[in-house]
Amino acid sequence: MIGPHVQTATVASQLPPPPAATGARRSTAFGDQVFATICTTAGLLVLVLLGAIIVTLFLGGLPAFRQFGLPFVTDTTWDPVQEVFGAGVSIYGTIITSVLALLLAVPAAFGIAFFLTELAPQWMRHPVGMAIELLAAVPSIIYGMWGFFVIAPIMAAYVQPAVIDTVGTLPMIGMLFDGPPFGTGILTAALILSIMILPFIAATMRDVFLTVPPVYKESAYGLGCTTWEVARNIVIPYTRVSVVGGIMLGLGRALGETMAVTFVIGNANRITSSLFGPGNTIASLVALEFPESPAGSLKLASLLALGFILFVLSFIVLAISRMMLRPRLKG
Amino acid sequence: MKLSSITVALAASIAISGAVSAQQITGAGATFPAPVYTKWGELARQAIGVQLNYQGIGSSGGVNQITNRTVDFGASDAPVPADKLASANLLQFPTVMGSVVPIVNIPGVEIDQLRLTGELIAEIYQGKLSRWNDPRIAEINPGVTLPNLAVAPVYRAEGSGTTFVWTSYLAATSPAWKSGIGASTSVRWPVGVGARGNDGVAATVRNTRGAIGYVENAYATVNKLTTTQLRNRDGNFVKPTHESFAAAAAAGDWASAPDFAVDLINLPGAQTWPVVSATFILLPTNPTDVERSRNVMRFFDWAYSNGGQAAGELEYIPLPASVQDAVRAAWQKAVVVEGRPVWTR
Numbered sequence: 001m002i003g004p005h006v007q008t009a010t011v012a013s014q015l016p017p018p019p020a021a022t023g024a025r026r027s028t029a030f031g032d033q034v035f036a037t038i039c040t041t042a043g044l045l046v047l048v049l050l051g052a053i054i055v056t057l058f059l060g061g062l063p064a065f066r067q068f069g070l071p072f073v074t075d076t077t078w079d080p081v082q083e084v085f086g087a088g089v090s091i092y093g094t095i096i097t098s099v100l101a102l103l104l105a106v107p108a109a110f111g112i113a114f115f116l117t118e119l120a121p122q123w124m125r126h127p128v129g130m131a132i133e134l135l136a137a138v139p140s141i142i143y144g145m146w147g148f149f150v151i152a153p154i155m156a157a158y159v160q161p162a163v164i165d166t167v168g169t170l171p172m173i174g175m176l177f178d179g180p181p182f183g184t185g186i187l188t189a190a191l192i193l194s195i196m197i198l199p200f201i202a203a204t205m206r207d208v209f210l211t212v213p214p215v216y217k218e219s220a221y222g223l224g225c226t227t228w229e230v231a232r233n234i235v236i237p238y239t240r241v242s243v244v245g246g247i248m249l250g251l252g253r254a255l256g257e258t259m260a261v262t263f264v265i266g267n268a269n270r271i272t273s274s275l276f277g278p279g280n281t282i283a284s285l286v287a288l289e290f291p292e293s294p295a296g297s298l299k300l301a302s303l304l305a306l307g308f309i310l311f312v313l314s315f316i317v318l319a320i321s322r323m324m325l326r327p328r329l330k331g
Numbered sequence: 332m333k334l335s336s337i338t339v340a341l342a343a344s345i346a347i348s349g350a351v352s353a354q355q356i357t358g359a360g361a362t363f364p365a366p367v368y369t370k371w372g373e374l375a376r377q378a379i380g381v382q383l384n385y386q387g388i389g390s391s392g393g394v395n396q397i398t399n400r401t402v403d404f405g406a407s408d409a410p411v412p413a414d415k416l417a418s419a420n421l422l423q424f425p426t427v428m429g430s431v432v433p434i435v436n437i438p439g440v441e442i443d444q445l446r447l448t449g450e451l452i453a454e455i456y457q458g459k460l461s462r463w464n465d466p467r468i469a470e471i472n473p474g475v476t477l478p479n480l481a482v483a484p485v486y487r488a489e490g491s492g493t494t495f496v497w498t499s500y501l502a503a504t505s506p507a508w509k510s511g512i513g514a515s516t517s518v519r520w521p522v523g524v525g526a527r528g529n530d531g532v533a534a535t536v537r538n539t540r541g542a543i544g545y546v547e548n549a550y551a552t553v554n555k556l557t558t559t560q561l562r563n564r565d566g567n568f569v570k571p572t573h574e575s576f577a578a579a580a581a582a583g584d585w586a587s588a589p590d591f592a593v594d595l596i597n598l599p600g601a602q603t604w605p606v607v608s609a610t611f612i613l614l615p616t617n618p619t620d621v622e623r624s625r626n627v628m629r630f631f632d633w634a635y636s637n638g639g640q641a642a643g644e645l646e647y648i649p650l651p652a653s654v655q656d657a658v659r660a661a662w663q664k665a666v667v668v669e670g671r672p673v674w675t676r
Contacts, residue, residue: 077519078519079518079519080490080515080516080517080518080519081512081513081514081515081518081519082513082519148531148534149534152535152538153538156538156539157538180481180483180539180541181539182483182485182524182535182538182539182542183535183538183539184524184526184535185524262488262527263527263531266524266525267488267524267525267526267527268520268523268524268525269519269520270521278523278524278525287489288488288489288490288517288525288527289489289490289517291388291389291391291392291489291490292389292390292391292392292489292490292491292516292517293391293490294391294394294395295395295398
């Protein structure tokens with residue numbers, strides 16, 4: 001929805017100057033002070049909250065970091081009986097599902113955004129744009145249930161057996177499509193995730209595509225460029241940084257998604273070569289193990305440490321996304 | 332004068348409203364007995380005016396909450412170690428028993444037709460037995476046609492009391508499982524996939540040809556899932572029935588178990604179902620609110636005497652009467668304030 005933003009600047013310049021201040025200055029000065037204090041407090045509160053969450057997670061996870069040291073991040077053991085915990089499997093699962101989800105979502109998001117800005121007839125743009133935004137409003141538990149009760153059985157009955165019997169028998173590539181067809185697993189989780197992050201990426205892309213000055217595109221069309229050539233040589237180069245920023249926004253969301261992933265990922269704390277194999281993500285593991293973690297136990301500390309790692313991962317991704325989006329969205 | 336009369340009126344009205352409305356008690360913990368506690372809560376509110384607010388947040392959560400005294404009682408599926416009970420001033424007592432049953436999805440295999448042993452199931456969950464037509468399974472299943480199908484083990488994804496009972500059974504029957512994996516609310520599963528809750532495990536087993544999973548008996552009975560027979564300690568193959576569960580309950584050595592922490596896994600007896608477990612309540616022995624503590628004991632006293640049928644309808648196994656009496660005696664002995672027992676018969 002960059003349209004209104006872009007127009008604000010031009011509209012503002014046409015507005016008459018604000019009315020000159022007349023009388024009763026003293027009372028508003030006091031009001032201003034109160035207002036400023038309230039706003040500053042609210043602003044600072046966010047910083048304090050964020051800091052408090054990071055500190056709490058870090059302190060809570062400290063016993064795990066102390067016990068296992070730096071190898072905690074790469075260790076692939078998660079053994080509640082022997083009290084040996086490592087974050088390797090869940091970090092791997094978090095990254096692989098998020099990256100796969102991006103691979104599936106980005107081309108679709110690009111298609112949607114380009115269709116909405118360049119190809120769609122005027123009357124279609126609003127309803128389709130609306131539908132994309134509504135997709136973002138569906139609660140993640142709904143995606144989880146839909147994935148588990150609808151998508152997973154379809155994957156188990158049709159998609160996975162067919163792929164395992166054909167591609168799965170090939171040397172090398174076959175390794176990626178091995179194992180029994182449970183329906184759940186890394187690929188199913190990535191599929192559900194890609195649908196969940198699609199609206200975020202598509203909406204950002206559409207907004208930044210709208211910022212391309214029409215004169216550039218008209219010139220290219222005038223020179224005889226096809227629609228694809230305009231997309232390839234004008235729209236994408238002009239918006240490249242912001243598009244990547246939008247993708248990072250989607251990645252940030254995919255990293256932290258909990259409920260939907262928990263339902264369909266297969267919840268196994270080991271790394272399998274197969275995309276059909278089960279795995280686990282940081283958020284999913286924390287959600288599953290938290291209720292059975294006694295206070296003061298190493299398990300609880302390890303879960304908090306996992307939370308800290310996820311926080312740092314998401315923070316980095318979102319910071320990059322903000323940095324990349326800033327110049328364009330300023331408009 | 333005026334003020335004091337208002338105070339008296341206020342106090343009287345509070346006393347009256349307290350007597351008329353139900354008396355609240357709060358509990359939190361194990362999810363496994365949550366349905367029967369909720370049912371008992373409904374019945375007890377009408378019968379004795381005690382209203383129970385129970386939150387099934389998981390056994391560890393229950394232990395944490397009662398240790399911090401944020402609830403009136405905690406509930407745990409796994410018995411709490413004696414030293415922890417002592418340090419937190421808690422009395423532990425059982426309420427009901429439940430059983431865990433294996434479920435399978437093998438084309439052509441009917442309910443309670445397939446015979447399995449703890450050793451074979453342990454092999455399956457370790458990935459050492461991977462096809463249903465394995466000679467070791469065929470050997471104990473004469474007359475059952477077993478397809479050449481991959482075995483797909485399914486387990487509970489989240490930490491749960493059901494997993495604790497199931498892995499305790501596997502550890503009791505398989506030395507390799509005991510030393511390699513062990514028993515806990517969640518373990519390091521070498522193969523298979525996880526699913527959330529009993530319903531998640533049941534749905535995954537239903538969707539996957541060749542799958543094997545485990546659920547609470549109540550869930551299997553209500554949903555008519557394909558359960559199997561198990562070989563018990565006496566070497567007999569038994570079906571998951573009320574009789575075989577009751578046999579396990581009777582075989583338990585309740586008298587000598589400290590803190591009632593009786594082990595009902597793989598007990599001797601011709602008819603005994605090998606995967607049965609009791610679930611426990613944790614009650615402070617030094618209550619801060621005596622009235623609430625008394626109401627908790629009134630509630631479970633009522634449940635022992637009158638809740639057996641409701642428990643049976645939900646597929647739980649009531650405690651033997653002798654054990655119920657032992658628990659009542661323990662209340663009188665352990666929960667004492669200013670030299671007087673909080674609850675008396």
